[in-house]
Amino acid sequence: MRDEYLYAAAKVINDPYILVNVVSRRVKQLRRGSRPLVESLEKLAPEDVALREIIEGRISYELGPIGSK
Template identity: 75%
Template sequence: MKDDLIKAARKIVTDPYILVNVVSRRVKQLRHGSKPLVESLEKLNLEDVALREIIEGKISYELSPGENTY
């Protein structure tokens, strides 16, 4: 994963545990055939695609009621 993408995504999803979960769930979706929601001229790995999607506001997350945060 690219450090600059991680830093930019951390500005949007400030809790690192939630960021890891959002990225890992999106990577799983991409591996199972979901189309990327961002275009890139460079070849990105799936984790970087997920980070770019977060940065560009293409995906978001929602905590379930009563779900604990760290």
């Protein structure tokens, strides 16, 4: 995982717990065959693709109501 991508994504999603969850969910999707939402001239790890998608605003998230089942 590239540090510069991690720091840039942390500016977009300030809460580290939410950032970890968003990245891990997207990495699972990419490993299952989902297409990346960003283009790259070099081969990137799924973690770096997910971070770039966050940085470029291609991925968003919503918080559910607290205590929902």
